[in-house]
Amino acid sequence: MxxxxxxxxxxxxxxxxxxxxxxxxxxxxxxxxxxxxxxxxxxxxxxxxxPMEADPDEVLSMLREIGEKEALVVQVVDLFDFTGSWIPGIQRHTGGNPILILGNKLDLFPKSAKVQRLKEWVYRSAKELGVKPAEVVLTSAAKGYRLDEVVEAIDKQRQGRDVYVVGTANVGKSTLINRLLKEFGDGEESITTSPYPGTTLDTIHIPLDDGKEIVDMPGILRRDRMSEWVDPKELKAIIPDQEIKPKVYQLNDGQTLFFGGLARMDYIEGERQPFVCSVANSLYIHRTKLEKAEEIWVKHRGELLIPPEEPDSLPPLRRHSFHLNGTQKQDLVISGLGWIATGKARGQVDLWVPEGVRVEIRPSIL
Structure with missing residues (x-):
């Protein structure tokens, strides 16, 4: 050639x-x-x-180049895994260019979810992470929700500049661009999408009518998400692709929930209260007594408790302890898997997740 x-x-x-x-x-x-x-x-x-991964150092180098140009940066985040899909320190890489945040996967939330409340939560969360967004738009690339708002926001904020679309792997960047091309462009799907990390390996340039362009950047991999550790063939079991049907468990202390063979929640101490699990509908949740938990975990992980079918493919579990404040509902978040909303009672909860997977507690978003 x-x-x-x-x-x-x-x-x-x-x-x-x-x-x-x-x-x-x-x-x-x-x-x-x-x-x-x-x-x-x-x-x-x-x-x-x-599966094939773009070199993380090369992707960060590409990201830094944006700071040397006049451009609009569109950061696509996964509403279902906001913190896990955030690019750490993005403001350091992109210079003073404005950042428009597109919160994707709105379709995964129950129809009763208040969009304005979610948008305000994204604003607050972004500011806590050091970014004052030029604008926040919530959308669903898969379902085509609110695309008019997305186009209007990009056109308004870019002011004749190039547009760089950035995000971590699996947030739906390429799906979003394809949807925009279908709705407002030539009607053809151009960019390959899949549930596997690292699908886009290099920058993809899409020309605009005014001589500028939209640049789709490779997804940045974050190793602190559960989805990065699961075998690609088992990703569909943990990455939701339709509206979540939250599962409610009324727990007394001394009870345990298993999330397949990936994670475990022990309710150590507290009054009886609801725990509402927002994870992929296909993920199996098993309830048992805390005193039996270790025996069941050892005996049934990889069989009853799946994924993973090969438990040794994941790092060993690490315990994270959380105290529930008893003043508000809180979310126990497992990055790349979902979250568990607590009731309003005081209590102590232990989360067990593979070493390196991020967990956090936050005020409930629903």
Whole structure:
């Protein structure tokens, strides 16, 4: 190949020499109008699991380049995993460019959820993380919710500048851009999307009518999310793709909830109160007595308690203790998995998650 070509699906430079390396296409495929690499073709047509990661240092280097340009930065965050999908220190990488936050996956929340309250929560959370957003828009790339608001906000905030779309892996950046292209562009899906981390391997440039462009950046991987540790074939069991149906458990102290074989919550001390679990509908939750918990965990993990089918694929569990303040409902958040909303009673709860997975407690968002 004397001339350089890039895959329209993931942005990687194409090559015709080695089928086992990124960017491979058969030579004849270069004659097509829309060229995608072998990996993107397999993902699109066969949903094949082909995990591959963009180099984190290279992605951060690309991110820093934004700070040297006049641009609008659109950070896509996952409303279902806000803190886990945030780019740490994003304001240090993007200079003084304005940041528009698009809260994606609104469709996962119950229809009773108050959108304005969620939006205010995103504003507050962003400010606590050091960013004063130019604007916050909530949307669903998968369902096409509020796309008019997304387009209007981007057009208003970019003021004739390029637009850089950034986010961590699996927040739905490429799905969002594809939806916008379908609704307001040429009607064709261009960017490969999948539930696997690292689908977009390099920057993808989409020209705008005024000579500027939208740039889709590779997703940044965060190792502190449960979804980064689960085998790609089991991701669908923990990443929700439809409205969550919260599961309510009235617990006395001395009871335990297992979330598949991934995590465990022990209610150590406190009055009887509800614990409302917002996780993927397909994830199995098992309730038992605390005194039996260890025996059940050892005996049934990988069989009754799945995923994972291979428990040794995850790091050992680490305990995190939380005191419930008894003044408000609180969310116990397991990054990349979901959260458990408590009642208003005082109590002590232990969360057990694989070493390195982020957990936190926050005022309830619903």
């Amino acid at each position: 004397d001339e350089a070509y890039w895959c329209e699906g993931c942005g990687v430079e194409l090559q015709t020499e080695n089928p086992d390396r990124p960017g491979y296409v058969p030579p004849a495929a270069l004659k097509r109008e829309h060229v995608i690499c072998k990996r993107c073709f397999r993902i699109r047509h066969y949903n094949e699991v082909t």
